[in-house]
Amino acid sequence: MTRLFLSALAPLALSLAGCGPSQPEAQAPLAGAKIGGPFQLTDAKGKTVTDREFAGRYRVMYFGYSFCPDVCPTDMQAIAAGLKLLDKSAPAKAKKIAPIFITVDPERDTPAVVGRFAAAFDPRIVGLTGTPAQVEAVKKAYAVWSAKGDPSPGGGYLVNHSRQVYLMDPSNKPLALVPTDEGPEAVAKTLDQWVR
Template sequence: MNRLVMPHALRFPFALLLPAILAIAGCGVSSSAPDEAPPLEGATIGADFTLTGEDGTPVSWNDFAGRYRIVYFGYAFCPDICPTDVQRAMAGLKAFEAQEPALGATIQPLFISIDPARDTPQVLTEFTANFHPRLIGLTGETTTLEQVAKDFGTTFSRGETQPGGGYLMNHYGYTYLFGPDGEPITMLPTDQGAEAVTAELTKWVR
């Protein structure tokens, strides 16, 4: 399930979140038939943005027009939830790429940092390299990231400073799948493991 990390303890059930998103979007929960509508169809999630990529150059949402996009908001200094979610999502993507190389190549994974104070482009490069060769880390000014998070139906905040000066970030652990036109399709079930992610990609990436 996707969950609220506040900080890295309280779990937020995806099953409770999805109906709310669909209600806001004016959608009903679809059937489980093979040709069912995507769970997030019609939801007002996603918008163009320009952030800073791992090489320090601007990267925009529309740069990936025509491609499916996996999007996760997190931070490199996260001690547990973020690396677990990203590892499962990227392992699921790798398995899908092995099964469907042509379709797998149409998916662009993105990791959007919510901790710009620590997640420099260099830090993001080292972080994303651990999970997938095509995973791109993005960062930006805090106010810009707050707007991007809002546009993508999520939020974050900095936790209290811990002894020694460290801190955790409070955020939701949503792993989104968007379509070629930037339309929201579904949330990937990282809580169920890589195999579940692969199955979900197989279902929606065509």
């Protein structure tokens, strides 16, 4: 009788084996995308920085410029506030993230300017610039588009640019887009979902 009862439970046990934490995790939305690659840029102190310096850390990659009148400050604020939310809800995950701001306007965004701009939102954010050729190379690697607009009467100009924010894994492979346009809570939720 006991043997019969156990043999009847075997199929049920096998069907339940797939439920629970042993299930495979969802695949990251950008897994396998050809985004990212090596770069060599300059930080706020004028030091050369390469992608290898962030090895082993997740990266939030944002491309913009310090003279941007609206979109860049809004996105940077969402990234910084999202990181602060993650500091509270999952501090171990927050410590694994390197937020990086790369300019698309190297003519005006000197190391000091880009460093001040990034740090104004959160001191953890690394501001990077470089020569026009270096910036073009990293933009190409990360599928970022930008174009300088017509000069204004005062000599200033806007830079039109794409707005995607990437979350890269510790080996610099793309995981997901970070939805800065949805606010800090959405940023924190995305980071919490994909940072292990």
